[in-house]
Amino acid sequence: MPLPCARCQSPLPAWELAGHDVAVCTHCRAANTVRAFPAALIPPGAPAPAEFAAEGEAACFDHPTKRAVALCRQCGRFVCRLCSVEFGAAILCPSCVAAGSGQAKSANLETSRTLYDSIALIAPLVALAFWPLTLVAAPGAVVFTFMKWSQPISLVRRHRWRFVVAVIVGLVETALWVWGAIYMVAAIRTKAAV
Amino acid sequence: MTPAPERYRKLPGHRRGILRGASVWMAGDHLLSVKSYRVREEYKRFQFRDVQAIVVAQCPRFHISTRSLLIAFIWLPASGVLSALTPEWYRTAMWLVAAALVCAWLYVSFAHSCRCRILTAVSSDELPSVYRTWTARRFLAQVGPRIAEVQGRLEGDWFEAVDTCTIGPGVPASNPPSTAGKRSIWSAAFVALLFVNSVTMLLTLHSKVTLVLWLASLLVLAEVVTMVPIFVQHYRGILRPGMQRLAIATVVKIGLSYYAAVAIMSALSATTPGMDRAATFALPPYVLLRQIDAWVDLGLAVVGAALLLRSEYSE
Numbered sequence: 001m002p003l004p005c006a007r008c009q010s011p012l013p014a015w016e017l018a019g020h021d022v023a024v025c026t027h028c029r030a031a032n033t034v035r036a037f038p039a040a041l042i043p044p045g046a047p048a049p050a051e052f053a054a055e056g057e058a059a060c061f062d063h064p065t066k067r068a069v070a071l072c073r074q075c076g077r078f079v080c081r082l083c084s085v086e087f088g089a090a091i092l093c094p095s096c097v098a099a100g101s102g103q104a105k106s107a108n109l110e111t112s113r114t115l116y117d118s119i120a121l122i123a124p125l126v127a128l129a130f131w132p133l134t135l136v137a138a139p140g141a142v143v144f145t146f147m148k149w150s151q152p153i154s155l156v157r158r159h160r161w162r163f164v165v166a167v168i169v170g171l172v173e174t175a176l177w178v179w180g181a182i183y184m185v186a187a188i189r190t191k192a193a194v
Numbered sequence: 195m196t197p198a199p200e201r202y203r204k205l206p207g208h209r210r211g212i213l214r215g216a217s218v219w220m221a222g223d224h225l226l227s228v229k230s231y232r233v234r235e236e237y238k239r240f241q242f243r244d245v246q247a248i249v250v251a252q253c254p255r256f257h258i259s260t261r262s263l264l265i266a267f268i269w270l271p272a273s274g275v276l277s278a279l280t281p282e283w284y285r286t287a288m289w290l291v292a293a294a295l296v297c298a299w300l301y302v303s304f305a306h307s308c309r310c311r312i313l314t315a316v317s318s319d320e321l322p323s324v325y326r327t328w329t330a331r332r333f334l335a336q337v338g339p340r341i342a343e344v345q346g347r348l349e350g351d352w353f354e355a356v357d358t359c360t361i362g363p364g365v366p367a368s369n370p371p372s373t374a375g376k377r378s379i380w381s382a383a384f385v386a387l388l389f390v391n392s393v394t395m396l397l398t399l400h401s402k403v404t405l406v407l408w409l410a411s412l413l414v415l416a417e418v419v420t421m422v423p424i425f426v427q428h429y430r431g432i433l434r435p436g437m438q439r440l441a442i443a444t445v446v447k448i449g450l451s452y453y454a455a456v457a458i459m460s461a462l463s464a465t466t467p468g469m470d471r472a473a474t475f476a477l478p479p480y481v482l483l484r485q486i487d488a489w490v491d492l493g494l495a496v497v498g499a500a501l502l503l504r505s506e507y508s509e
Contacts, residue, residue: 004318006251006311017353026249030251030309031329036352039315040246040347040361111238146236154203154235155220156228174253 003040059091061150071176073112105167113155116148117162124169141166199209202226206332207323210260217436218333223344225312225337227321233452244314246361248328248337254504255307256436256497257325257336262299270486303324304500313361332342332390377502378427381437384420385498387413388444392491395484414448421445436501442496451487 002011003023009056010027012034017023023032051067052060059087069131072093079093080149127137145163153160202219209216213231225240273288310324310333324330391413398406421441428438462474474480 002247004311004313006249006309007253009318012249014353018351023252024477028253030253032252033334034247035249035334035341036247036361037245037341038347038348039244040313040316041348041352041359064240065461077250081345086240110237112234114406115230115233115235122233154228155200156204156217156226 003034003036005030007032087145110155113152115154116144116151117153117160117166119146120145120166121162121169123165127173135177136174138170138177141170142174145170205331205336207321207325209257209323209325212260212263218321218323220337220340227312227319227323229322230424238319240312240314242341245312245341246315247313247346248334249313250310250324250327250334252309254304254309254311254500255325256303257307265295274479277478285472292489300496308453322457340448349380375435378423378432380420380423380427381433381498382502384417384437384444386440386497386500387417387420388491388495389497391417392488392495395488395491398479399484399488400476402473404448407475417444434501437498440494440498440501447490447494451483454483455480457481 002014003017003027004010004026005012005028006026007030008025010025012023012032012105014028016026017034019032023034024030025032051069052065053067058064058078060068060083061077062083064083066080069081070079070084071077072092073090073177074092074096077093077095079091081096083180084091085094123137123144124134124141127133147165149160153162195259199383200221202221205218205220205225207218215227215232217230219226219228223242223243225245227238227240229236229238259362262504269288270293273285276288279287297389306327307325308327308330309323310320310330312319321333322335391410393411394406394413398410421444424437424441425434458479459474462477462479
């Protein structure tokens with residue numbers, strides 16, 4: 001399919017793309033700003049020609065008839081063009097990637113992360129909406145923070161300030177509970193003495 | 195040896211919602227699209243060498259960010275306090291500021307919003323964080339040169355060559371999503387009820403007649419009744435998500451308004467015991483609440499009308 005409209009995904013006509021900064025979609029009339037790159041002109045699905053290993057040449061570990069083009073950074077096996085998996089500057093073999101250990105256990109493989117710092121912060125704050133829950137949520141947030149402090153947080157955020165705020169909020173709420181309990185006990189004792 | 199973690203640089207645009215958020219980050223050789231669900235993040239990477247095109251289409255987007263909600267939450271108690279302490283003209287000025295802010299949001303949502311897609315040979319993904327045109331311009335200005343650095347630039351009559359190539363995952367051209375943008379009799383009735391309810395409330399703000407309050411309650415009930423088929427029709431694919439979101443916003447507004455009314459009534463009963471229930475409806479805090487309720491309803495009705503006007507009739 002030629003370049004699609006970002007709104008309705010109908011193809012944008014070539015005459016709209018020619019010489020204009022903005023291409024108007026003929027289906028939804030949306031004005032599209034297009035930045036196309038050379039990868040768009042590469043014909044799809046053309047497999048690389050088979051590169052067979054000649055006599056005396058290094059061959060792929062998994063495909064002994066194919067010529068090796070690289071070395072797995074982790075296990076050192078030879079890999080052919082088909083087997084080489086790129087991670088930035090490093091090349092790994094499919095076995096190391098599947099095992100997901102060592103260098104292959106890179107952030108580049110992760111597709112999701114649980115944000116423990118956000119959980120620790122949200123719990124005592126949301127509990128405020130129904131304050132008796134803070135009796136559990138506040139100390140829970142403090143304990144949870146200490147348990148999960150060393151766990152990886154967001155892939156893009158580098159600060160753990162949510163953990164710090166969660167501890168402060170949790171401690172303040174716990175202190176208020178303690179103060180309330182002491183106050184009530186003192187009030188009951190005073191009433192009993194009178 | 196564990197490799198050093200990739201350093202990411204944030205790119206222009208950040209979608210901040212109550213439950214969901216999104217942003218795009220740039221690394222040495224790829225873009226990282228981050229979708230955030232408060233306690234979880236999902237990542238998708240786009241290698242610079244794989245990006246075929248980035249397309250930005252101008253279209254209305256009605257996103258209520260957490261910042262605008264924060265402004266509303268600051269404004270509501272501020273207006274309540276000021277209405278009790280300051281002269282009439284100050285209150286009017288506050289309302290004018292609120293109206294100007296709503297108008298500005300509507301204008302920006304209609305005229306300066308967009309949808310951004312990034313296309314590779316196997317995917318066509320929307321970047322939800324790029325939803326304003328000025329953000330899209332800054333985004334393209336930063337990302338375009340970086341991709342061109344890796345791939346080079348398209349020269350000459352590239353658009354003719356592109357016309358014969360397959361870009362993106364190859365959705366059949368003859369099958370555009372034509373079902374989008376439909377409306378039903380229920381959605382029209384729902385929007386009409388929102389209008390009627392808001393106008394009725396604005397016209398009867400200072401009324402002490404119980405019948406008027408009953409009428410308002412009936413209109414709210416009718417709104418709720420029309421919402422049920424809207425949810426069903428959205429589930430069946432007859433209605434676009436916009437109308438369903440409007441119905442959800444209305445449900446949330448009805449809930450908040452109900453709890454606020456109960457709180458105000460309780461406070462008034464506590465401060466002035468023995469007061470006639472009908473008389474409390476004409477007191478300033480309750481009138482202010484109804485005023486806010488009416489204007490929010492009117493805003494929702496305007497958004498609903500906009501959704502209806504830009505779609506076709508389905509029945």
